[in-house]
Amino acid sequence: MTDTMQRIVLASRPDGAPTLDNFRLEDTKVPTPGDGDVLVRVHYMSIDPYMRGRMDDAKSYAAPIPVDGLMEGGSVGEVTTSNDPKFKPGDFVMGPFGWATHGVAPAAQVMKIDPNVAPIQTALGVLGMPGFTGWLGLTKYGRPVEGETLVVAAATGPVGSMVGQIAKAKGLRVVGIAGGPEKCALAVDKFGFDACLDHRAHKTASELRAALKDACPNGIDVYFENVGGKVLEAVTPLMNLHGRIPICGMIAWYNEGGLGETASDAGLTGPKLWRTILVKSLSVNGFIISNHWSELPKFLGEVAPKVVGGTLAYEEDITEGLENAPQAFIDLLTGGNTGKALVKIG
Ligand code: NDP
Numbered sequence: 001m002t003d004t005m006q007r008i009v010l011a012s013r014p015d016g017a018p019t020l021d022n023f024r025l026e027d028t029k030v031p032t033p034g035d036g037d038v039l040v041r042v043h044y045m046s047i048d049p050y051m052r053g054r055m056d057d058a059k060s061y062a063a064p065i066p067v068d069g070l071m072e073g074g075s076v077g078e079v080t081t082s083n084d085p086k087f088k089p090g091d092f093v094m095g096p097f098g099w100a101t102h103g104v105a106p107a108a109q110v111m112k113i114d115p116n117v118a119p120i121q122t123a124l125g126v127l128g129m130p131g132f133t134g135w136l137g138l139t140k141y142g143r144p145v146e147g148e149t150l151v152v153a154a155a156t157g158p159v160g161s162m163v164g165q166i167a168k169a170k171g172l173r174v175v176g177i178a179g180g181p182e183k184c185a186l187a188v189d190k191f192g193f194d195a196c197l198d199h200r201a202h203k204t205a206s207e208l209r210a211a212l213k214d215a216c217p218n219g220i221d222v223y224f225e226n227v228g229g230k231v232l233e234a235v236t237p238l239m240n241l242h243g244r245i246p247i248c249g250m251i252a253w254y255n256e257g258g259l260g261e262t263a264s265d266a267g268l269t270g271p272k273l274w275r276t277i278l279v280k281s282l283s284v285n286g287f288i289i290s291n292h293w294s295e296l297p298k299f300l301g302e303v304a305p306k307v308v309g310g311t312l313a314y315e316e317d318i319t320e321g322l323e324n325a326p327q328a329f330i331d332l333l334t335g336g337n338t339g340k341a342l343v344k345i346g
Pocket of ligand 1: 336
C-alpha cells in the first residue's frame with residue numbers, strides 16, 4: 001500500500017460565501033493507527049451544509065475547524081489496518097475521516113456497513129446522517145397526522161426528500177419547494193410530492209406565498225424548516241393553529257456570521273415571526289441530529305427495508321476526485337447539487 005495520501009485543509013476562513021481560496025489540497029503521509037484505531041482507505045466522502053458553520057471561528061454546537069486543519073466530515077471506505085478486534089482489513093465502514101483519501105479513527109467512532117444490503121455510499125445519505133435527520137425531525141417534532149399539509153424546502157436533497165416521502169406515506173398532502181423546474185419535477189415524479197414550487201421563479205416572499213396558498217388550500221400544519229430566508233417569510237402567515245415547525249437547517253443564512261453573546265444585535269428578533277408563533281400556538285423545535293444517535297437503529301429498522309425494496313427513492317450527486325470537493329461544497333450552498341452531494345475518491 002502507498003504511504004502517501006491527499007487531504008484538503010481549511011486554508012483561510014471565508015468572509016461570506018466560501019471561495020476556492022479558502023481550501024488547500026495537500027500531500028501528506030498516511031497516518032499510523034494507534035491502539036484501538038482503524039485505518040481506512042476512503043471510497044466516498046460526504047459534502048454537507050453544516051460544514052459551512054465549522055469554517056467560521058464562532059461558537060456553535062461543534063468546535064470550529066482550525067485554520068490549516070483537516071476539513072471535517074463523514075466518509076465511507078475500506079479498512080486497511082485494524083487495531084481493534086471488531087474490524088478487519090476489507091471491512092466497509094463509515095466514520096469521521098474528513099476530506100481525505102485515507103483516515104484514522106478510534107473504532108468506537110466507526111460503524112460497519114454491509115455492502116450487500118445497499119450501495120456503501122447510502123450510509124452517507126438516505127441511510128445515513130441526512131436521511132436520519134429527516135426521519136427524526138419529522139416524526140419527533142413534526143408529529144404528522146393523516147390529512148394534514150406539510151411543506152418542506154430543499155425538497156430534492158437527502159433531508160427534504162426523506163421528509164416528503166415519510167409524510168406522504170403517513171397520508172399528508174406534501175408540498176415541496178426547490179430551486180428550478182428540474183428539481184420540482186424530480187420532487188413530484190420521483191419522490192411523489194403532491195406539488196412543488198420553484199422558489200427561484202417567485203422573486204419575493206409575497207409572490208411565493210401566493211403560490212403556496214394555492215398549493216395548500218387547507219393551510220400548512222407542518223413546515224419542516226431546512227432553509228430560512230424568503231421561504232420562511234412566505235410560509236409563516238399560512239401556518240394553521242397548533243402547527244409544528246421542526247427547525248432543521250437555515251442554509252439561506254449560513255454565510256451571515258456567527259451567533260452567541262458577541263454577535264451583533266442585527267436580526268436577533270423577528271417581531272412578526274415571534275407574534276405568529278404566539279397567536280397560532282405553534283410548536284417550534286430546533287434539533288441537532290448528533291443528540292439523537294440512540295434512535296438510529298429504529299430509523300434503520302424502519303427505513304432500510306423501504307430503500308432496499310425500492311419503495312423509498314433517493315437521488316445522489318457524485319463528484320469525482322478529492323480535488324473537486326471544494327467546488328462541490330460551494331455548489332451545494334447555492335443549490336448546484338441535485339440529491340445527496342458525495343465525492344468519489346480514487
Ligand atoms: P441539500 O442536499 O438539500 O442541499 C442544500 C439545498 O439547499 C440546496 O441544494 C438548495 O436546494 C437549498 N438552498 C440553498 N440556498 C437556499 C436558499 N437561499 N433558499 C432556499 N433553498 C436554498 O442539503 P441537505 O438535505 O443535506 O440539508 C438540508 C438542510 O438540513 C440544511 O439546512 C442542513 O444544514 C440541514 N441539516 C440539519 C441537521 C441537523 O442536525 N439539524 C443535519 C443535517 C442537515 P434548491 O436548489 O432546491 O433550493
